[in-house]
Amino acid sequence: MSVGFGAGEGCSIESVTSPSASTLNVIWSSYLGATVYRLDLRVVNSTSIAPVVVWQQSTNRLIHGLKPGHDYKVTLKVFEYNHVVCTSFETTKTVPATSQITSSQAISSTSIKFQWSSMVGADGYILFVTELIIDPPKQYNETFTGPVGQMDGLTPSTTYNCYVYSLNSAGRGAKMVQPPTGVSINTTGKSTARVMWNTVSKVLRYQVAVSDNDKPSDQPVIRSTAKTTMDISDLEPCSRYTVGVSSLNGFMVPGEPSAVTYNTSTINPVTTVSAEYNCTRGLVKVTWDLVFGADLYRATATDGTGAALNCTSASTSCHITMLKCGEEYQVHVTAISDDCESISNVHSPFKTVPCAPANPETSHDCSSNVIIFSWQPTNNTQHYVATAVNKSGHKTECRTADSKCLFTNTGCGQFYTYTVYAVNDVCKSEASNPEFVRTSPCLPTNVRTGDGCHSEKLITTWDSAAGALSYTVEAQGNTVETYNCTSATNSCAIMGIPCGEHLSVWIVASNDNCSTERVLGSVAQTVPCKPINASVSVDCSQDSARVTWVTNIGVIFYVAVAEDDNGNVHSCNSMGPNCLIENLRCGQNYTVSVIGTNIKCNSSSSNQVNFMTAPCPPTNIEAFRDCDANHALIVWQNHNPTGLYTATIVDKSGDQLNCTSNTVNDCKIRSLPCGKTYNVTVTYDNGNCQSTSAMWS
Secondary structure (H helix, E strand, C coil), X not given: CCCCCCCCCCCCEEEEEEEECCEEEEEECCCCCCCEEEEEEEECCCCCCCCEEEEECCCEEEECCCCCXXXXXXXXXXXXCCEEEEEEEEEEXXXXXXXXXXXXXXCCCCCEEEEECCCCCCCEEEEEEEECCXXXXXXXXXXXXXXXXXXXXCCCCCCEEEEEEEEECCEECCCCCCCCCCCEEEECCCCCEEEECCCCCCCCEEEEEEEECCCCCCCCEEEEECCCEEEECCCCCCCEEEEEEEEECCCCCECCCEEEEEECCCCCCCCCEEEEEECCCCEEEEEECCCCCCCEEEEEEECCCCCEEEEEECCCEEEECCCCCCCEEEEEEEEECCCCEEECCCCEEEECCCCCCEEEEEEECCCCCCEEEEEECCCCCCEEEEEEECCCCCEEEEEECCCEEEECCCCCXXXXXXXXXXXXXXXXXXXXXXXXXXCCCCCCEEEEECCCCCCCXXXXXXECCCCCCEEEEEEECCCCCEEEEEECCCEEEEECCCCCCEEEEEEEEECCCCECCCEECCCEECCCCCCEEEEEECCCCCCCEEEEEECCCCCCEEEEEEEECCCCEEEEXXXXXXXXXXXXXXXXXXXXXXXEECXXXXXXXXCCEEEECCCCCCEEEEXXXXXXXXXXXXXXXXXXXXXXXXXXXXXXXXXXXXXXXXXXXXXXXECCCCCCCCEEEEEEECCCCEEECCCEC
16 A cells, blocks of 8 residues: 655545455545545556545445456545645555356366456456255355366266356456346237246346347347336347346346247248249249238249359249249249248248359370360269261260260361250250360372473372371472472372382371371372583584484483484484484584473473584486587586585496586586497585486486
8 A cells, every 4th residue: 555645744545445346345444533535546547547536524435336357556545624634545455346157168067168348457257066966065266367267076877067257356247147047028919018037046136138139230229127027029020039137236247148039920930832844944943831910922942052043922922033044943932911920930942054164175196086175064963965966967876974975987077066064964065165176187199290391390289188187298309308388178289209219108188176197199209301512413414414412311212313404304213322313304504402202201401412414416417528628517506505526437437527616506627538438427525425317327
């Protein structure tokens, strides 16, 4: 205790006690000459709680209206008329408010776990458990620092009276008084009722609290009485109330209540509920029995998430629409009158049509004839029906309880559409979104290459393969060089291929997902390479010429063609590097070239060579004898404007005479012997070759 002194000596606070949670009893010494005493009580370290000030002429005072469990500074001032002659003060504490047990749970045959309300200013709690069936009662107690405690060592199958005290340095809080027993409620009117209970020993007043269970946010209506009955009013129809009756202790603190539930005027619930689900329309027909006094009925379908749909009807059925797929609903029916509703405890379950399977996927290995079709599982499903439809409309079904199907023996070049729907006891879902699969194309057939005989271009053709969107042709020649081309049609041209090649040709058909294996076609051959370095040797022949060349690859045999200025053509052929062109005309200019052939295709022409056959011999030979001049005039037809002509006459003995001319078509042989017969020939010489006419006699 702390004491202070003012103007006089000898004033002091002798004792301060807290007999209850909201009171302090202050006693002080008498002061000689005091006119009046003033007590000032303030909560320590708080400016928000108003102080309590009293004036007193006696030397003790019981102060009410204090805060339970708080530290107070008590100041005593002694007044002599208007002057303070002495001051004394003391710091003390009020006892905590009464704590109330909020829950109890038997955790074994000999132990009970308790929870109680936590009180401001409480340093601890004393739990008392009293066994009632023996006399004197056996009592257990334990002290705890928090609002939770467990009492062990109890007797199995025994009833106990339990209560708790809060405590601090000022003492213990008040004991919670026992609740009344035998609480009952009788209806006295449409909105009134009477609450009755049994008397509790040593309890002078009781508290009645009425709570509307349908409006938990509203504060309960609380009234107190000294009687064991109370009339309550303003009750709403068809409502549920909790009425709690508590005993009040000497400090007007209520104990634990005895609570009962009271229902105001109501109607009976329906006793039967049935649900008939329609798969096609996606609705449920709810049917129930009639209830006396009901004006309307509301059927409510609740899914697993708590979401609800409803319909109303004045008859015994209605339809609930907009139901979700793949759900299991519980249906209950509420009977409704003007001012009351009654919910039935009878429920009827039903399942809606499964949802269409989501996330359909296909898996296809191009080298296999198996397609795996999978999807996401759905609720309320017994099995699934997956369907594959090819481009001709043929259907293949797979039924499974799993979430995938294996489709085997799928054909090449097919375009399949896959869908799946779910099936339960009575319904089937809508089909899933479609999945599309192209199988590997069929193999190309009738692959042909090279019939076009195009230079530096190899054309491959084939019969179209089912399911193919593109084709790739690959050719490999004698030099191991590889060539290729791609086409969306049934032909393809590879450019830049050398002449004279023999090639192996493969073709691959492809679509968006797959390609076939390589298909080997017939061996292809490009056009032969042309002969090179062509040349001509005439050897002064009047009707033939020998053509020579350098052979090239891809040629089976060669053809040499000679053409004169008038377009007359002569030819010869050979498997070797030369051949002789015959039946030419003498003295003619010719142009010759050589081509190679492999029977199917010809090469391009070799270089061109110009040549001339040997000159034609002079013709129309005539001889005129001039006996007087003793000479002979030889005349011929001149075919060439230049060159040297020699006319020769030969007798039977072989003697001969001749004359020459390079400008005209005659010459004279002089000094002829007499009496001889001559044969005449004329020879033309152009400097390279000679040609002699036929003999003329």
